[in-house]
Amino acid sequence: xxxxxxxxxxxxxxxxxxxxxxxxxxxxxxxxxxxxxxxxxxxxxxxxxxxxxxxxxxxxxxxxxxxxxxxxxxxxxxxx
Numbered sequence: 001x002x003x004x005x006x007x008x009x010x011x012x013x014x015x016x017x018x019x020x021x022x023x024x025x026x027x028x029x030x031x032x033x034x035x036x037x038x039x040x041x042x043x044x045x046x047x048x049x050x051x052x053x054x055x056x057x058x059x060x061x062x063x064x065x066x067x068x069x070x071x072x073x074x075x076x077x078x079x080x
Contacts, residue, residue, distance in 0.1 A: 014041055018045055019053055023062040
């Protein structure tokens with residue numbers, strides 16, 4: 001049986017698209033700050049909505065993975 005209050009916690013399609021966009025751009029190598037300030041994101045969200053984007057588990061995971069990859073690359077470069 002479906003939860004009758006599920007709509008309260010559901011994200012809008014716009015939030016989903018923005019989250020996917022931010023993840024995709026971070027994976028391409030852009031900094032998170034740069035992507036959040038991108039006109040595509042700014043024009044489609046309020047400051048409050050952008051703050052909520054940063055709380056999305058899949059975004060936190062993607063940014064964390066990207067940051068770890070950068071740190072590993074830096075360590076490898078320093079070792080050479």
